[in-house]
Amino acid sequence: MYGPPQAPQPQNGPASGGLIALRVLFVALPLLSCGFLAWAPMLRLAILTRAVRDWVFFGLAFVAATALFVYMGVTGEKETTDLEAVIGVGAILALGAGSVAYYLVGEIRYYDRRRAMPVPPPYGPPGYVYGPNGSAATTTPSGAPAPYICAAPQPAQPVQPPTAPRIEQVRAELDELSDLLRKDGRDGRDGGEGEGRR
Numbered sequence: 001m002y003g004p005p006q007a008p009q010p011q012n013g014p015a016s017g018g019l020i021a022l023r024v025l026f027v028a029l030p031l032l033s034c035g036f037l038a039w040a041p042m043l044r045l046a047i048l049t050r051a052v053r054d055w056v057f058f059g060l061a062f063v064a065a066t067a068l069f070v071y072m073g074v075t076g077e078k079e080t081t082d083l084e085a086v087i088g089v090g091a092i093l094a095l096g097a098g099s100v101a102y103y104l105v106g107e108i109r110y111y112d113r114r115r116a117m118p119v120p121p122p123y124g125p126p127g128y129v130y131g132p133n134g135s136a137a138t139t140t141p142s143g144a145p146a147p148y149i150c151a152a153p154q155p156a157q158p159v160q161p162p163t164a165p166r167i168e169q170v171r172a173e174l175d176e177l178s179d180l181l182r183k184d185g186r187d188g189r190d191g192g193e194g195e196g197r198r
Helices: 017-032 039-049 052-074 082-116 165-197
Strands: 128-130 136-138
Touching: 017 039, 017 082, 039 052, 039 082, 052 082
Parallel strands: none
Antiparallel strands: 128 136
16 A cells, blocks of 8 residues: 555566567568568568677578579579479578578567566656666656766765654654643643642
8 A cells, every 4th residue: 555556567478469460471471472581580580689690690591582583583594404493492492481480489589588577666756767776867758768877976874774754754743742641731730739729
């Protein structure tokens, strides 16, 4: 009731409909284009993860798909042997299947890591974000946290146990009440002694 609000729990359920639709689209692109767009899922994965390895694989897939189709266009008029046809079709299938498999594994792992990341607690007033050292920073109009400015370390001060404002208020009210009772007790004794003397 008086504690801080509960942090939202990370979702471990199935992926959302939009994410599934994107996965289906990027898996279908290499298959429906006969391997020519095998680089498209690799591009999406590289944009998601921003990892150098994924950008390198995207570049390799793009160069390989382009080279295969240029080769097919150049040699399309002349008759090819069965071995050349098998190698060409096998390379296209391997490129398409490899890019789809790598994309699915990479994207699923990426979203699993994101779900496993701890959600920061929602302490403080809205519009504030707490940095690693506990200092508050305002957010920019776009909602992104403003850059943190590190302050110079301050000398250690004696630590006092934190007291809640509610406890302080109750203590003040009890002090007032005890003062009133003492005052009424003195007035009552004075009045009683005066009546007894008459």
